[in-house]
Amino acid sequence: MMTDDLKSPKKPSAQRSDAQQNHGRIMAAAKARFASDGPSAAMDAIARDAGVAVGTLYHHFGSKEGLLNLVIQEHFQVVTDFLASLQDSADPWWAVEQVVRGMAKRQIKDRAFKTMIHQHSNLIETTSQAKRGIDPAIQALIDRAQAAGLVRPDLRAGDLSALLAGLPIGDDQAEQRERYLLIVLQGIKSENA
Amino acid sequence: MMTDDLKSPKKPSAQRSDAQQNHGRIMAAAKARFASDGPSAAMDAIARDAGVAVGTLYHHFGSKEGLLNLVIQEHFQVVTDFLASLQDSADPWWAVEQVVRGMAKRQIKDRAFKTMIHQHSNLIETTSQAKRGIDPAIQALIDRAQAAGLVRPDLRAGDLSALLAGLPIGDDQAEQRERYLLIVLQGIKSENA
């Protein structure tokens, strides 16, 4: 049996450079489109933004759901890192307030994130996995604040994301948005503090 | 010139009885479908439920938006009546709490209502008109409670519908839902009461 080396004129095993570039362009375009249009953003639109044909999206990501999965994963990673950075803060209430304001900030920037984090049915697998990873981190921060008597004893991690679903996201609604956040923050405080 | 009466063998000017019946059936089917499926409910499904062909829906309502408009109008009428019944209640805080709980109840029953009342873009004309009619009624109740020092001085009518956008609506989430409402109610109370 002859070895491959003798007759094979080449061995390109790694990814081609143009493919890498396209992968990056598509991810960037997808992030932007999903952020502005939500999860229903059209594949054709993403392809146009990225400067490639639709087929290339499917070559790289398999399906729309596959692409959305990766975009969502990246976003949840940011959230995860953010939550980790709060875990050892000195002021437990401040940490909880940062959770609320941090999640609010994400939603303002990203309609897909807003939709995905709240959707109870139709959840794609990655999102529900990501939520399962995030909720405990939020719950840990809540637990600390509850132990200090600063937060309602019945508050759960999932309540926060539900409460932020209605957050006004328009640029022109900054005022109402701040009022909204103050109401939520007052609502989750413990009665005696 | 001869009068029409002499040669016209008939003069059916009013609506036919079967048409009336179909109109009613379609409205009933549409209400049910929009309530369970939201505004994206399919016209074919409504037609099937009503026991007529799609064409009949268009004969009566012109378009899907036309049909949805009428359904929404009916729902907003219920809300309007409900708000009117609260205007002269003795306890201003109780009235505000009823607004919150009443709107919550509607959302649990009706996905279309939930979607339409919160959508900031893509608003069909009827919905935004209906909201313009409802907000003052809510604001009046808020004003009374604020005058009595029972509600945050900065609360506005539009804040309440925004706050209820995230309300969990599943049958299995009654517990979280009640927690959610308690948080909202605490959040809108004035600090010194």
Place this chain on the structure above:
DNA sequence: AATCAAGTTGAACGTCAATTCAACATATTC
């Protein structure tokens, strides 16, 4: 430069849902 695996293309296809309309049916009037 020659080679070819890897990558790209975009027209074509399938599905789904809104809408139209020409042929058909019937409630109502006389």
Place this chain on the structure above:
DNA sequence: GAATATGTTGAATTGACGTTCAACTTGATT
């Protein structure tokens, strides 16, 4: 029981979108 305005039907049209794939390019290797 006609006559006909009114109403109904549902197949066909249209448009939007996700997905596929056979033909075509191109980057990397020798």
